[in-house]
Amino acid sequence: MRIVVCGAGYAGVTLARSLERRLPEETELVVVDERPYHLIQHELHRVVRRPELAETISVPLDSLFERATLRETRVEAIDVDERIIRCADGELEYDYAAICLGAETAYYGLPGVEEHSIPLKRLEHAREIRERVLPLLDSGGRAVVGGAGLSGVQVAGELAALAREEAAPLDVTLLERFDNVAPNFPANFRTAVAEELEERGVDLRTETAVRRTTADAIETADGEAIPYGLFVWTGGIRGPDALGGRRSPVRSDLRLDSRTFAVGDAAKAVDRDGEAVPASAQAAIRGARVVADSLVALVESEGSGGFDPRPERFGFDSPGWLVSVGDGAVAQVGPSVLRGRAALALKASVGAGYLSSVGAVRNAVDLVDEELGIDRS
Numbered sequence: 001m002r003i004v005v006c007g008a009g010y011a012g013v014t015l016a017r018s019l020e021r022r023l024p025e026e027t028e029l030v031v032v033d034e035r036p037y038h039l040i041q042h043e044l045h046r047v048v049r050r051p052e053l054a055e056t057i058s059v060p061l062d063s064l065f066e067r068a069t070l071r072e073t074r075v076e077a078i079d080v081d082e083r084i085i086r087c088a089d090g091e092l093e094y095d096y097a098a099i100c101l102g103a104e105t106a107y108y109g110l111p112g113v114e115e116h117s118i119p120l121k122r123l124e125h126a127r128e129i130r131e132r133v134l135p136l137l138d139s140g141g142r143a144v145v146g147g148a149g150l151s152g153v154q155v156a157g158e159l160a161a162l163a164r165e166e167a168a169p170l171d172v173t174l175l176e177r178f179d180n181v182a183p184n185f186p187a188n189f190r191t192a193v194a195e196e197l198e199e200r201g202v203d204l205r206t207e208t209a210v211r212r213t214t215a216d217a218i219e220t221a222d223g224e225a226i227p228y229g230l231f232v233w234t235g236g237i238r239g240p241d242a243l244g245g246r247r248s249p250v251r252s253d254l255r256l257d258s259r260t261f262a263v264g265d266a267a268k269a270v271d272r273d274g275e276a277v278p279a280s281a282q283a284a285i286r287g288a289r290v291v292a293d294s295l296v297a298l299v300e301s302e303g304s305g306g307f308d309p310r311p312e313r314f315g316f317d318s319p320g321w322l323v324s325v326g327d328g329a330v331a332q333v334g335p336s337v338l339r340g341r342a343a344l345a346l347k348a349s350v351g352a353g354y355l356s357s358v359g360a361v362r363n364a365v366d367l368v369d370e371e372l373g374i375d376r377s
């Protein structure tokens with residue numbers, strides 16, 4: 001029997017590592033990813049200001065797995081009916097699969113936006129943003145971030161912190177079409193994030209939708225033209241191309257069909273309480289644990305002649321949310337909101353805790369040092 005995990009992000013790594021420990025020896029486990037490392041994407045914005053962090057947040061895949069077979073290739077299509085993964089280097093049949101390919105940036109057909117902006121999903125993007133902002137630190141100008149979700153808030157915070165560190169004449173503007181930043185998150189968290197951004201000089205414009213972009217200016221739905229030197233687009237996500245570009249809806253068992261699961265940003269999940277699950281690293285990790293339980297039960301029942309076990313159902317109950325805003329941070333823990341050093345320490349420890357949990361202890365130490373400004377030399 002063969003189980004294929006497509007994508008080695010938060011969902012795929014958590015799932016495959018759990019399966020490695022629990023599946024019978026004779027079950028083949030294959031992990032497919034187009035790159036040879038696991039990217040700690042929730043720290044990606046940091047690379048814009050601290051390029052040396054790129055190494056800390058890239059964990060080689062071959063250091064993460066013991067028995068899974070790694071296949072470094074691009075997944076191009078998934079034929080759920082035939083149970084075939086079509087990859088750039090050939091086909092892969094499966095008995096069970098989990099699609100953990102994450103999301104792609106969505107541009108919603110807004111004219112000029114894809115052409116003139118830089119997204120933030122990969123290390124190359126963070127490096128390109130840095131390359132484009134460095135000349136602006138000398139010449140002055142405006143960096144605009146479109147979309148104030150978790151990634152937009154954090155990259156705007158980094159750009160503002162970079163400008164402050166360099167005492168540079170750079171304006172940072174954050175555009176959000178809804179009436180608040182981090183619109184999908186609790187109200188006290190949103191308010192604290194907005195205040196942290198404004199304290200750091202970010203020009204926050206809510207209820208401002210991008211309509212189109214030219215080489216020089218971003219035009220809003222109100223007809224305003226905002227000139228820019230750098231435009232970072234974090235305005236939305238869509239599903240992976242291998243699933244037709246949409247985030248397929250899945251119920252709380254996180255299944256596309258009886259043998260194919262979809263976990264993390266790749267799918268749009270509703271949990272067992274009927275709540276929409278937010279696209280986030282913590283939801284990807286928690287969803288993967290549920291799918292691991294389901295897959296282990298399914299494999300164990302296979303050949304036993306009995307009924308299929310009922311798959312586990314995902315209940316997403318977030319313990320809280322954490323974002324960095326430059327050198328500051330906001331942490332929502334239960335009903336309380338923390339800011340300042342306490343929030344920053346919490347953020348560093350959550351990131352490090354995750355890295356340690358996948359066995360990347362050296363990366364964990366480096367991350368804490370970087371986040372908290374500790375110099376051990």
Ligand SMILES: Cc1cc2nc3c(=O)[nH]c(=O)nc-3n(C[C@H](O)[C@H](O)[C@H](O)COP(=O)(O)OP(=O)(O)OC[C@H]3O[C@@H](n4cnc5c(N)ncnc54)[C@H](O)[C@@H]3O)c2cc1C
Pocket residue numbers: 006007008009010011012032033034035037038039041042043044045073074075076100101102103120121150151152154155240242263264265266279280281282283284322323
């Ligand atoms: C700047 C930024 C800051 C963020 N901050 C936070 C935060 O503070 N808290 C939080 O909870 N979330 C945060 N997020 C969101 C979080 O990173 C995502 O929700 C999370 O990465 C989703 O995990 P995943 O496993 O579904 O996908 P991913 O982590 O995106 O992993 C997908 C994997 O699939 C691989 N892949 C993709 N397509 C293919 C293909 N066709 N073929 C082969 N391999 C492929 C990729 O290489 C990757 O390894 C942030 C995101 C960004 C960009």
